[in-house]
Structure formats: C-alpha cells, structure tokens
Amino acid sequence: MPRSAFYILWVLFTLQLNGQTVKPGEAFSDRQTVQKILGFEEEDEGSMPTGWSGGPAGTIFTDNKVVHSGQWSVRLERRADSQSSFSVLTKSLPMDFLGSQIKLRGFLRLKDVSGFAGLWMREDGEGQTLAFTNMQNQQVEGTRDWAEYTITLPLHADATKLYFGVLLSGTGVAWADDLELLVDGKPIAQALQAPKGFSTVLDVDHEFDAGSRVALNQLTPVQIDDLAMLSRVWGFLKYHHPQITSGQRQWDYDLFRIMPSILAARDHAESNTALVHWIDSLGIVANCTACVAFDTSATELKPDLGWIYDKAALGAPLSERLQRIYSNRIDRQQFYVSLNQNAGNPVFKHELSYAAIQFPDAGFQLLALFRFWNIMQYWAPYRTVAGENWPHVLEEFVPRIALARDKDAFRLSMMALIARAHDTHANLWSSIQLRPPVGDCALPVNVRFLNGQAVVAGYATKDAEEASGLKAGDVLETIDGAALTKLVETWTPFYADSNEAARLRDMGRSLTKGRCGPSTIQVRRNDQVLQLSPNRQPVAGMSSSSTHDLPGETFRLLSKDVAYLKLSAVKASDVAHDIDLAKGTKGLIVDIRNYPSEFVVFALGSLLATEDTPFASFTAADLSNPGAFHFGNTLRLKPDAPHYGGKVVILVDEVSQSQAEYTAMALRSTPNATVVGSMTAGADGNVSSIPLPGGLSTMISGLGVFYPDKRPTQRVGIRPDVEARPSPGGIRAGRDEVLEIGIRQILGSSVSSTEIERLAHP
Numbered sequence: 001m002p003r004s005a006f007y008i009l010w011v012l013f014t015l016q017l018n019g020q021t022v023k024p025g026e027a028f029s030d031r032q033t034v035q036k037i038l039g040f041e042e043e044d045e046g047s048m049p050t051g052w053s054g055g056p057a058g059t060i061f062t063d064n065k066v067v068h069s070g071q072w073s074v075r076l077e078r079r080a081d082s083q084s085s086f087s088v089l090t091k092s093l094p095m096d097f098l099g100s101q102i103k104l105r106g107f108l109r110l111k112d113v114s115g116f117a118g119l120w121m122r123e124d125g126e127g128q129t130l131a132f133t134n135m136q137n138q139q140v141e142g143t144r145d146w147a148e149y150t151i152t153l154p155l156h157a158d159a160t161k162l163y164f165g166v167l168l169s170g171t172g173v174a175w176a177d178d179l180e181l182l183v184d185g186k187p188i189a190q191a192l193q194a195p196k197g198f199s200t201v202l203d204v205d206h207e208f209d210a211g212s213r214v215a216l217n218q219l220t221p222v223q224i225d226d227l228a229m230l231s232r233v234w235g236f237l238k239y240h241h242p243q244i245t246s247g248q249r250q251w252d253y254d255l256f257r258i259m260p261s262i263l264a265a266r267d268h269a270e271s272n273t274a275l276v277h278w279i280d281s282l283g284i285v286a287n288c289t290a291c292v293a294f295d296t297s298a299t300e301l302k303p304d305l306g307w308i309y310d311k312a313a314l315g316a317p318l319s320e321r322l323q324r325i326y327s328n329r330i331d332r333q334q335f336y337v338s339l340n341q342n343a344g345n346p347v348f349k350h351e352l353s354y355a356a357i358q359f360p361d362a363g364f365q366l367l368a369l370f371r372f373w374n375i376m377q378y379w380a381p382y383r384t385v386a387g388e389n390w391p392h393v394l395e396e397f398v399p400r401i402a403l404a405r406d407k408d409a410f411r412l413s414m415m416a417l418i419a420r421a422h423d424t425h426a427n428l429w430s431s432i433q434l435r436p437p438v439g440d441c442a443l444p445v446n447v448r449f450l451n452g453q454a455v456v457a458g459y460a461t462k463d464a465e466e467a468s469g470l471k472a473g474d475v476l477e478t479i480d481g482a483a484l485t486k487l488v489e490t491w492t493p494f495y496a497d498s499n500e501a502a503r504l505r506d507m508g509r510s511l512t513k514g515r516c517g518p519s520t521i522q523v524r525r526n527d528q529v530l531q532l533s534p535n536r537q538p539v540a541g542m543s544s545s546s547t548h549d550l551p552g553e554t555f556r557l558l559s560k561d562v563a564y565l566k567l568s569a570v571k572a573s574d575v576a577h578d579i580d581l582a583k584g585t586k587g588l589i590v591d592i593r594n595y596p597s598e599f600v601v602f603a604l605g606s607l608l609a610t611e612d613t614p615f616a617s618f619t620a621a622d623l624s625n626p627g628a629f630h631f632g633n634t635l636r637l638k639p640d641a642p643h644y645g646g647k648v649v650i651l652v653d654e655v656s657q658s659q660a661e662y663t664a665m666a667l668r669s670t671p672n673a674t675v676v677g678s679m680t681a682g683a684d685g686n687v688s689s690i691p692l693p694g695g696l697s698t699m700i701s702g703l704g705v706f707y708p709d710k711r712p713t714q715r716v717g718i719r720p721d722v723e724a725r726p727s728p729g730g731i732r733a734g735r736d737e738v739l740e741i742g743i744r745q746i747l748g749s750s751v752s753s754t755e756i757e758r759l760a761h762p
Contacts, residue, residue, distance in 0.1 A: 040074050048061075054089040055088065059076060059087040060075070066109065070177070077168075081543045086170070088166070095159045097192060102182070104164050105150040107146050107147065107177050108140065109145060109175040110142060110175075113141045117141070118140050121134075122163040129342075164181065207253055212259075214361070226263075227263075229271065232394075236322060236326075241282060242330050247335035258275075288330075291328070301383070303626060305326065339623060340702075348375065351690070364694070367693050377390060380701075381714075387422065415496075419496040424496065424658075429698060436494055437514060441537055445458070445459055445468060447509075456476070457545075458545055460543055461537065461543075475525075475728055477522045479519065491507060512536065521533075549593050557582075559759055561586040562585060562588075563578075568594035570598055587649060589743070589746070590650050590651070592650060595657065600663065609639045610670070615666045616634070619703065647745065648672055649673075656677075677720045679719065683714065684705040725737070735761070
C-alpha cells in the first residue's frame with residue numbers, strides 16, 4: 001500500500017504513460033516533437049492537446065479563449081464532483097541525452113483553485129521512481145493572473161525515462177501555456193545525444209515492426225488447442241529460460257517466428273515437435289550451480305506448473321525440456337518484469353505497446369492475449385480468487401481475439417478477457433469508451449443501483465428535473481424498450497469488476513448513455529408506473545457524483561456528542577487537530593464512502609489505537625519462482641496522541657475502493673470501531689500497469705492484501721458489521737439513511753428518529 005501522499009499521483013502517471021513507446025532509433029526526433037508541442041498550438045477546440053495524455057476524462061481541454069501567447073493553451077478544470085482528487089496532463093520521452101540538470105518552466109493562470117496547481121517532473125529507471133518534483137510547496141492556489149513558474153531536477157545517472165506535465169489538485173480552473181523543457185539551459189531538442197551504449201534486443205530486432213505477417217480467417221479445433229499450448233509454453237519460457245530472462249531475445253517477435261509452424265501442424269504431436277525444435281534453437285540450458293530454492297513456509301500462492309509434467313499432452317521430449325528449464329532457472333533474473341522498489345508490486349518493463357500496428361493483425365492480437373494471460377498466471381496475486389479456470393479461458397479466447405475483424409472488435413474481445421480477472425483495477429482503461437452502453441449523450445441524472453434496482457439518485461444538470469421529468473427516487477425499469485435486467489445481463493461480460501457491488505456501481509454511472517435526442521423509459525414512482533420520453537443530452541456538459549458523503553466541511557460536530565470526518569477532502573496534517581476537536585464527543589463518524597484525498601491510515605489510525613495493533617498482511621511476487629506469492633510483514637498501528645477514546649463508526653459502500661478499503665481495514669482494527677454500510681468494491685493492493693499491443697493498457701492489483709489472520713479482501717471487500725443502504729423513498733425525501741444508522745450506533749435507541757434525521761442533515 002502507499003507510503004506517501006503522492007502514491008496515487010504516481011500510479012496515475014504510470015497508468016497514462018506505460019503504453020507510450022518510442023520506436024527504436026527515433027529518440028532524437030521525439031525530442032523535436034516534444035519541443036513542438038510545448039506551446040499547445042495547432043489544436044482542436046475542447047480536445048486533449050496533441051501529443052499529450054492525461055485524466056480523468058472531462059477535466060482537460062484545449063482553450064483558444066484564454067491564452068498567454070499564440071492561439072491555444074491547455075485548461076485543467078475540476079468541479080466538486082470531478083473524478084479523483086486531482087487532474088494531470090502528461091508527456092514522456094526517453095532520457096537518452098547528456099546534461100546535469102533538467103528544467104521545466106511555463107506560464108500558469110488560476111481561477112478559484114482550492115488545492116494547488118503546478119508543473120511536475122519525474123525520472124524513472126529500472127521500474128522505479130528515481131527523482132520527483134512538483135510545485136505543491138509553492139502553494140499556487142486561489143485566483144492568479146499569468147505568471148511564469150519553474151521546477152528543476154538533476155539528471156539521474158540511472159534514469160531512462162522522463163515524465164512531465166501540469167497538474168491541478170482540488171477544484172477550480174488552471175491554464176498552462178508556453179512551456180519550455182531545458183537541459184542545462186538549452187531547449188530539449190538541442191540537448192546532446194548520449195553515446196550509444198548497451199542496447200537491449202528490443203532496440204535491434206525490427207523484423208515485425210510493420211506487422212506480424214500472421215493472417216487468419218478461421219481456426220480449426222486442432223489449431224485452437226495448439227495455439228493455447230503455444231501461449232503456455234511461450235509464457236513459461238519468457239519467465240524461466242535464461243536466454244529470455246537475461247534479455248537476449250525479442251520474445252514477442254520470436255512468437256511470430258514460431259506461430260506459422262504451429263498453425264501449419266497437422267496434429268498436436270507435430271505442433272509439440274515444432275515447440276521442441278524451437279526450444280532447442282535457444283541453446284542448451286546449463287546445469288545450475290546454485291539452484292533456486294522454493295521456500296513454502298510463507299507461501300500463499302504456488303506456481304501453477306503441473307501441466308509441464310503432463311507427458312500425455314506435451315509428449316515426453318517437450319515435457320522433459322520444460323522440466324529441465326524449470327529446474328535450472330536463474331535466481332531473480334527477469335528481463336520483462338521487475339518489482340517496484342518501494343511497494344513490491346510487479347513492474348512490466350520492456351513490454352512494448354506497438355501503437356502503430358494496423359488491425360486486423362492476428363499475430364499481434366494473439367500476442368495481446370498471450371501477454372495478459374501469462375501475466376495473470378505468473379504475476380497476479382488474485383488469480384485463484386478470480387474463480388476462473390484459466391486454461392479454459394485461454395482456449396475460449398484464442399478464436400475470439402485471433403479472428404477479431406477490426407480494432408474495435410479486438411478491443412472489445414480484450415475487454416471481455418480482462419473482465420474475467422474480476423478485478424476492478426483491471427479494465428481496458430485505454431478503450432473504456434467502448435464499454436457498453438456507449439454514446440455521446442445520456443439522461444441528465446445520476447443513477448445508483450440499490451438492492452438491484454436502478455434508482456435516480458440525483459441530477460447531472462441544473463435543469464435536469466424539469467427537462468427530463470425524472471425525480472429523485474424513481475426506479476428505472478426499461479430503457480428504449482429493454483428491461484434493465486436484460487441490459488445488465490448483456491453488459492456484464494465487459495465489466496472487469498471484483499464483485500456485483502462495484503459492477504453495478506460502474507454500470508449505473510453510464511446506464512443511460514446512447515444516441516443524442518429522445519429516449520423512452522419506464523419508471524416506477526412510489527406505486528405508479530410511468531412512461532417518459534426524456535432527451536439524452538451531451539455527456540460533456542454533465543456532472544456526476546463519485547462520493548456519497550456529506551457536502552461541505554471536512555470535519556464538523558453534528559452535535560455535542562457526534563463528530564464527523566469525511567476522507568474525500570481530508571488532509572493528513574489536519575487529522576490530529578480534528579481529533580482534538582472531537583474530544584469529549586460520544587462518537588466519531590469516519591465517512592469513507594469516497595476515495596481518500598490523502599493517505600491517512602497511520603495519521604488517523606494511530607490516534608484511535610490503544611496498543612500495537614496489526615491490521616493487514618501482504619503477499620508479493622517471487623521473481624525466482626514466477627507464479628508464487630509469499631506473505632511479508634504484517635502492518636501495524638502504533639498508538640499516538642491525541643488519542644480519541646469514543647466510539648468510532650466507519651461508513652462504507654460501493655464507492656469505497658482500494659486505498660479507501662485499506663483505510664477501513666486499518667481503522668476497523670481499533671477498539672470501539674464499527675463498520676456501517678454495504679459491500680465495498682473489493683479491489684485492494686497497489687496496481688501494476690500492463691501495456692498491450694495497439695497502444696492499449698490495462699492494470700491488475702499487483703499486491704495481495706489480507707487481514708492479519710490471512711482472510712482475503714479481494715472481491716470480498718470490507719463487509720460491514722451493520723448493513724445499511726439508502727432506499728428509493730429515502731433518496732426521494734433527501735435523507736442520508738446510512739449516516740442516520742451510523743449516528744444511531746453512537747447515540748443508541750433512546751434518541752428519537754426525528755432527532756437522528758435532523759443530525760444527519762446539518
């Protein structure tokens with residue numbers, strides 16, 4: 001889990017950037033391209049600036065109305081209901097130039113910024129962050145006219161990639177323009193090229209840069225089985241054979257070299273023989289002098305390698321070669337994967353995204369399947385928790401993905417594959433716009449699933465109630481003639497959520513998307529069934545709520561007996577003061593029906609603990625034994641002052657995910673703590689980004705998170721001690737029924753329901 005307030009920021013940067021790949025030999029021209037895009041000129045109105053990436057969606061735009069110079073600037077705009085707690089604009093380039101210092105400077109303008117705005121830079125090398133800076137300590141906030149700002153970093157000797165851009169935390173608007181990236185005072189395009197040193201095989205093997213040359217119109221059952229076996233052997237060799245683990249082979253391209261022989265094989269025996277010759281061509285694997293040990297004492301998950309001993313399926317020669325390779329694997333040597341130095345989750349270095357490949361391309365499509373499937377097999381801590389038979393999944397998706405006729409069909413097939421991981425972190429984030437339902441417009445309401453019913457929980461525009469005819473508390477039963485139950489059933493295969501609570505949460509957020517213009521819906525309002533014909537409106541003009549906590553102040557006293565703290569706006573530096581203000585109350589409500597704005601597990605948990613308290617254990621991957629995950633140290637809360645001794649009520653629901661769930665685990669371990677609400681999203685553990693062919697990207701939960709007694713949290717989520725959910729009637733009346741039940745846990749049954757309701761709506 002995170003160790004600093006910048007953890008989520010780093011994760012987002014990795015998510016946005018790992019899919020970007022510079023073609024070998026084009027580094028200098030890439031620096032010239034970067035030099036060109038720093039001024040944000042030649043843009044299209046309202047779009048993401050050319051050559052940049054960023055997010056979350058709907059918060060970054062080009063702007064031709066407010067500029068420092070020229071015709072265009074970039075605008076970062078955040079409202080109270082914007083996703084995440086910050087927005088970030090990002091660009092990367094390889095650090096293949098000489099110098100001692102790199103400087104990013106540019107002009108910023110601010111309007112009503114509640115957090116801070118600024119420039120940022122990060123240097124990475126060997127799967128870890130080596131240097132990082134931003135402008136948080138400059139406190140650039142509020143409203144400011146154009147002014148120039150600068151940040152600098154020394155060039156780290158081991159850095160291989162530079163990431164930089166603009167960020168906005170909190171709410172408000174920030175414009176950026178006329179950026180400059182300087183190396184020792186010179187524009188980046190003029191920086192001296194570093195002498196060509198050691199090149200990885202990825203820099204010298206270009207045989208399939210233009211395409212795999214594998215074309216398929218159909219597959220026989222024999223070919224499907226043989227391709228599935230090819231995937232398993234290719235993945236096993238990738239993480240076990242010394243030629244590949246030492247970086248001597250462009251293993252993606254070697255796949256394309258063997259694939260025609262597998263497709264041409266008349267039967268399984270001929271295919272297995274081709275695999276034997278392929279392995280032999282890699283050279284003899286030497287006997288290990290210090291063989292890799294496999295300590296099972298703290299092992300939570302063992303490698304799934306029983307198949308390499310199956311001589312009936314593989315034939316004796318192939319089985320014996322795989323067994324020999326496994327017995328003589330080299331300790332901790334991995335070219336295509338490393339472990340994050342801080343957290344320990346897998347980092348998939350040297351995985352290229354092949355963004356320029358034109359589809360259909362059956363070879364690259366199968367490469368995407370094989371890469372993700374083998375990462376799940378060897379580097380996913382929750383592969384068994386997913387509840388899938390992974391060999392069967394592989395066989396099912398070989399024809400679906402190989403025979404996809406265009407890029408959209410390929411991406412949807414990959415989305416369906418990734419959904420089988422049942423990991424909310426693991427969506428095909430680079431193509432999420434293809435996930436059904438699709439459309440540029442939607443009804444101007446926010447929908448939330450409650451007890452399986454799709455309920456209008458709020459409005460996305462100011463005039464939504466009048467324009468749509470929908471009222472808070474309405475239950476949607478049909479959309480354009482299709483029953484909600486049928487729509488959910490149809491869309492479910494494309495949602496990679498850990499559990500039903502998270503899946504319905506995500507469906508609710510896009511439930512009414514479709515073509516712009518009239519729609520027909522059936523709703524149930526109280527005991528009436530109504531037919532309505534509201535218009536779908538452009539999504540770009542709507543706001544959506546990603547939290548269910550109280551609007552307004554982060555900390556407040558609901559009464560002299562009840563304190564309230566919401567984590568969506570919490571600051572770690574304020575926690576001790578907030579707890580001091582809560583002194584003397586009977587109970588503290590910690591609202592985590594949100595995503596914490598800062599990491600406060602220890603800052604807050606230590607003030608609630610009365611003794612050294614264990615609250616979580618982690619499992620991490622084993623580079624020497626791919627597929628194995630071992631338990632590490634148990635994390636603990638240590639008491640600190642000022643101590644809060646009253647009751648603690650923790651509110652959670654389906655928006656509580658990842659860091660929110662981890663925080664709930666920690667706070668729940670303290671005395672007098674009660675969790676109130678409903679099942680959380682069930683996705684915990686630091687994320688690992690995975691680039692995929694076609695410029696696609698996904699992620700997995702890269703660490704296993706468990707309670708100290710080894711009970712899992714993935715898919716299960718944080719189970720409440722007291723179940724509490726809103727109801728359509730409560731939403732209609734504007735009540736927060738979950739908060740009311742939380743207050744009841746503190747004040748007991750002697751206080752009237754009217755008084756409880758009053759306290760829950762300050």
